[in-house]
Amino acid sequence: MSRQLITDAKNTWCPGCGNFAIQHTLKDVLGEMEEQGRSLDDVVLVTGIGCHGKMADYLNINSFYAIHGRALPVATGIKIANPDLSVICCAGDGDAYAEGLGHMIFAAKRNIDITLIVHDNRVYGLTTGQYTPTSPLNFHGRSTPAGTVEKPFNPLELALVSGATFIARTYTRWLDHLRATLRDAIDHRGFSFVDVLQICATYYNMTKPYTARAYELEDHDPGDFDAACETMREWDYSSDAPIALGTFYRTDASTFDEKFGNGGQHEEERKEAIAALLDQRV
Amino acid sequence: MSRQLITDAKNTWCPGCGNFAIQHTLKDVLGEMEEQGRSLDDVVLVTGIGCHGKMADYLNINSFYAIHGRALPVATGIKIANPDLSVICCAGDGDAYAEGLGHMIFAAKRNIDITLIVHDNRVYGLTTGQYTPTSPLNFHGRSTPAGTVEKPFNPLELALVSGATFIARTYTRWLDHLRATLRDAIDHRGFSFVDVLQICATYYNMTKPYTARAYELEDHDPGDFDAACETMREWDYSSDAPIALGTFYRTDASTFDEKFGNGGQHEEERKEAIAALLDQRV
């Protein structure tokens, strides 16, 4: 039985917001997975707080609408408790790169089998337009009306040196690319990281520059670490350089969740183990 | 007048602990700075919590003995309040790389003129021997008696992609190297990061392997980003590869604190500004 994938919750994203593209793409990808025999009962979505987080209300799948910056540790707990689940995180750039940055690096380090989709609109949307770690230098936001003096960091590079085994970038106006990338990311075993350049229609509408400068990675071997480094560095999230989209890096490695089973211990066994332990302490 | 640089606080590090080397080196470097005309009144030491943190008690200079993982934001606040101060952080690897990792990446991103010295003994010393983010794979600590399943990350690479403008590694048994490196780091304008391989005599005594495998970076151009990447990657903090010591990367860039002055506003000016602002709101 295939389920209705969108809830009846009222959608409150701004007209033109890139989140719609991510929502519909995820819906399609999930539908496809279901058709191919994966039960959606086993899929869990975890979100942070921000415009992106509303995904939890809109997609009719299991979801944990967590707190700002903390989607990944919740997702990690879910995956450890039950490694059979497919766990997907939708996080904002403020969320994943500022408030909760440490968690991303540790999720990558553990190579836990989770997919992190960052709705990278390069601005705090829901709190009305402040700079984020991927806003360009001299960004005039509401907390920095005179322009930021900090350069952005490059989240792809951070993910790479932290140990992520799948690293991609895509763009909300490239629907097919978005869809293929999200599907690959979810299918990948290990920590998958996708930075989605997401249009914020209200506070940072980059449609024109992105559309002009985006190009698809070609002749790129995602198994080549050095090539990945180099390609990632082409655009630093601040300059006007061309913006490569695609899968920069992909490799196989053992995952953190591998070692955990699903399911506990029998009551009797537990009682015996406690009794045995107490006996040893006499 | 040159001051007594060591307080009368009782030293409680274990015999053979690498922290002694760092303490004496810092003392020497400070003494040298004073001789060269820098007033030590303008130097502030900020520490985290762990064995390393005791430096705040032992060095007779201004100090802020902060909380676990949070030395860097305290240091950042100090530097912003008064950019004329020299601010040095002594942090542990548990401290800087686990509990407070995000702060390091943001200090590097801002390229704030602070020196971060990580006492990287690759173990939680003060809490009696658990793994840290730089402990090797399969580390048997008290929280992981069966061995860790996570690989370490490489803090040098993290610092590099985050924007640090001085990145070095040294070792507590290489006293001259330690001294030259710390001095260079303090002298550097911008965020200086030094990973000190510090012997923990009690929980992770790596003297033999380090001494055997350490070598000094030679013919290395610290201005060359790619060379820095490559050299950093030689040893991944887990394998038995040779361990390069030296300054991997160094560059000049504008600093976050540059834009801030030291000192406030005159009472009268402030009053007038408030009155003017209120008038505008009528």
Next chain:
Amino acid sequence: MNDYSILIGGKAGEGINRAGSVIVRILSHLGYCQYMYYDYPSLIRGGHNFALVRASTHRIGTHRNAVEFLLALDQDTVDVHRWRCSDGTAVLFNANKVDAEGMGIPIDDIVEEEGGSSVMVNTCLIGAFGRAAGIPWATMEEVLTLEIPKKIETNLRIARRGYDAVEEQTPIPRQEAARHPILTGNEAIGLGLLDAGLDAYVAYPMTPSSGLLHFLAGVAGDFALKVIHPENEIAVMLMAQGAAYAGARTAVGTSGGGFCLMTEGLSMAGMTEVPVTIVMAQRGGPSTGTPTYTAQGDLHFILNAGQGEFPRFVISPGNIEQAYEWSARALNLSWKYQVPSILLEDKTLAEGAYSFDRDMTTPVGREAVARRDGGSPYRRYAATETGVSPLATVPLEGEVIKANSYHHDERGITTEDPALVAWLNEKRMRKEDAMLEEIDRLSPVTTAGDGSADTALLCWGSNIGVCAEVAGEAGLKVIQPIVLSPFPVQAFNTALENVTVLIAVEDNITGQLTRLVEGLGCCVDDAILRYDGRPFSLEELREQVREVVA
């Protein structure tokens, strides 16, 4: 008493908040006292926003349900707020979008014809309001010119077309009264902090405290103020401690979840005795809760946050003058006693706009603090009778200043010695006596209404506005403790004299102030609690009080 309510509503993104502010200013220019409540859900475009403006010849601090003017940019405004209207209500609406009875104006057409942009629909509706309220065009023009920085010509043309499209219905006469500046609670707090010499403000955005960040970032240049927005609230609090250690008077601002992340640093401030002032703006909880709606659910958390025991000031201003004055005091007190000062506001105050009566506030100024006593070596934690050690900040010539989060001796060096641990605990806690004495001199408990009444409403924070008005009508007394820690028992008991029936009014479900004063042996007879995120309107509270008192 002349008293008018105007509701303007539309979708998020249509500038309802700005439109409300313009109306406020127009009425201010007519000599009225103002209050504006702004209601919006947590989204950026669409949904339904509205501003409720109230203008009165008396000082007010709350909204009414009933409105004399309903200005509708969308259908929801008419549908959702119809119950507020009576026969006399002037209903003005955008006839291109809204189906209603009243005065329809083809606003979209007008804007298009005049070559305006979509946000200018507001201007047109405001123009129409001006005429319906019988406001001279000159006043309209004056205020619009002040309020609208860009494309003023076009805006004026559009406003005029609105003005000309309708008839006068309920004239709002000009009053001969002083014109007051208009401030939100957040702005008043910002100005109060600046008054006391704020050097740095550090914050991570979080509704409803973000307004303070935006305001201070905007005026930073005029005040040599350093405004920092770091990676998260942990960094915020710790940076503030570093900055204060280096001598900068520093405040931070946040709301519930962000405050949680500051509690570890707060406890550190308790131990290091490095001053910090925290603006904590309450919204509906627990957790993410209802980010844009009001609540008073964090009092006990704030009173007890942080491990271990240390004194703190907790101050909860309720109106705009209190917000200014007590913010300045909070900053000064934090430095004088070297303890955290927490300004606990609620969304209603934080984002409400009020007429600010300068004559009712005494400028506080930057109070000098007792500096180092000159002895050498400097002992950061020197023992004193009050527990307050002479303060110095780095750099201090020839001396060393050691702040420490561990238990420590007078110099700031770590100790585990039982006698020293007990000594330090006593030193810190002893400050509370001096803090209480100081607070007692500052009228920490205010009263309103009929001072001789034997029935009193007990409230805190923004509810003073609505309580004062209801009590004034009903001949009741109101008691509002502004300082909640250290609790001013004496002033509170004085306020309670002759009161035989005490009715608490709070925006929470457990009665937090009620519990606090009951813990002091006071008996609260009834509690009117609201916890749906909305502030009491005048009519609602009036009715509930009537039920309880009856």
Next chain:
Amino acid sequence: MNDYSILIGGKAGEGINRAGSVIVRILSHLGYCQYMYYDYPSLIRGGHNFALVRASTHRIGTHRNAVEFLLALDQDTVDVHRWRCSDGTAVLFNANKVDAEGMGIPIDDIVEEEGGSSVMVNTCLIGAFGRAAGIPWATMEEVLTLEIPKKIETNLRIARRGYDAVEEQTPIPRQEAARHPILTGNEAIGLGLLDAGLDAYVAYPMTPSSGLLHFLAGVAGDFALKVIHPENEIAVMLMAQGAAYAGARTAVGTSGGGFCLMTEGLSMAGMTEVPVTIVMAQRGGPSTGTPTYTAQGDLHFILNAGQGEFPRFVISPGNIEQAYEWSARALNLSWKYQVPSILLEDKTLAEGAYSFDRDMTTPVGREAVARRDGGSPYRRYAATETGVSPLATVPLEGEVIKANSYHHDERGITTEDPALVAWLNEKRMRKEDAMLEEIDRLSPVTTAGDGSADTALLCWGSNIGVCAEVAGEAGLKVIQPIVLSPFPVQAFNTALENVTVLIAVEDNITGQLTRLVEGLGCCVDDAILRYDGRPFSLEELREQVREVVA
């Protein structure tokens, strides 16, 4: 009554804690009830550590000042603890290092001669103690063999040399009594959690909670338990929420500063209603404070932590059997009511070692929770009379489970509707009634001493040990509330019947339990407060109670 105290002291790193444990076990094998207090500063080597072992034919839970045996590995032990000795005290010491009167043993020489390593100095001293206490060598050999996993031959030789080096002085006779296992408070808590079916334990190391992490990590394999040590306490709390959402019964452990970092997640748990059990081990605060010393300074913080209002269990066990039983209950209750359960212990209990009387505890077991009601679609937050919605965890066939930190409707979808916000607040708070009823059935307040006395000591946590003993001697009553939230008012009042003088005994400076019960209208006549990081000894409390009662 036979009652013996043995102090063994030396430097950190010399294995004093282990040595104390071996002595405890020896005396346990002789049929005694045990308590061991372990005192150590925050450092790894050097300094001065000591273990105070007390063995009695009665149940005990506190140490004495006076000792019958003083075992000194270093000079400090003799110098610092001389005051504990009387003429009869057997002083045994390492004559190679220590200068003292009593029985010196050339321990270093012996260890060297026998080819032992430096940690074996302990073994030698323990051997000497065995002889001084007239303990048969067979018993010594049996216990040493159990306790020492490595190089047992050498150890036994060295012990024997110590045994032979001294004379019997104060014989400790064998008792005909059951032998009890020895557990620390942390271990008992760990076993209690396991008893109730713990699936996962997540923690970041922090004294004095780390013992629980180490213990559970060590036994994980025997219990199919997942033990995770993540990057920090924020991750700890959030991972626990994720794990529980996916069905794993999860606990976390920490101390003050780490708990601060969990408060945001705690408030989230309040809103999501995803269960979590938190072991919070108190140490001296504020801030880093005195990490290895005891305190009870966090009660009000724990009771009120997290923004917004939501019910929680706060349970503070005071002895080893309570630690076991109430930990099991805490986990079950958290799942039954879908609220956070907080086990609030103090360092004295956490790291103290106690004889655990299995006959005094009823195994609790994993209590099944009311599962989903079977209706479809599944509504995670379905309205019920008690406020508790039928629980299901992912995956649930054909259904969707939505947890949400915003205010939400029955399905878990975000809402800002005032009626729904009020509804949800009421639903959550309503649980407290059922929680209280349940708690009332579980003897949430214990009493000890003379039940008919009109003077009572009021205490919580580990102080029940020393209070019970002092009260027993002096004919006083003791009242110990174990559950502190929701506060069992009825059981507490029952315990108070006939009590006319109430004296609080607490390890803090502000009297936290005192404030709590005073808030409920109870009058505390006197408070004996200690805040130097050290637990009361029997003699100290006896003396202070005498002064107060006199």
